[in-house]
Amino acid sequence: MSNAEALPEAAPGRAVAPCCPPLTERPFTAEEAETAAPMFKALGDPVRLRLFSAIASHEGGEACVCDISDVGVSQPTVSHHLKKLKEAGLLTSERRGTWVYYRVEPSVLAAMGQLLAVNAATA
Template identity: 70%
Template sequence: MTTPSAPTLAQGPAHEVQRCPPLTRTALDTSQAETAAAIFKALGDPVRLRIFSMIASAPDGELCVCDVVDVGVSQPTISHHLRKLREAGLLTSRKEATWVHYRVAPGVLAATAALLAPPG
């Protein structure tokens, strides 16, 4: 029995949010609302939000899983949260030796900011 693979960036909600209009321009349809909600759900956990902000604010834009510390949870739980962020299309990852390095997926911050843009 095979397990389904994690969504790729092209399949994840963060990729789809780029097609959503700003909330202040028009009401979202059901599909757009589900897409945006998946992003907000992934970022709705305080630990996940802290981890995401650590990666987004890393000096070189990338952070090794070994550097995600002091977030109040164990390493296995950190890995779980990183997986959820990656599955939502918010992060990309690459493996280097035994460590995994994470980056914010291209376009995610701009697409999310555009969704929340004020009118005008």
């Protein structure tokens, strides 16, 4: 499986199905772990986590790269980290003129939340 399959990208307004059952439901199969790992790996880097958070919390869940690049690393490094987040299926992007806008689809956040949800029976 490719890294992009961690959480499939959705077209705007379409839901993304979670890749795997909630972590508290049962142990992952080897295939499920292979599918989910790229997402966690992408978010395991502090710069990527800051970029993802900046985009997700930006008005409308979308941000121009010009608005989020102040994370203490060079612009080429920011671009590298954004590429990794896209490859993990966590971001989509759209070029508008000279700027690239990044978006976290609400369905991606919902799928991540479902993956990390605590089963009421185990709480």
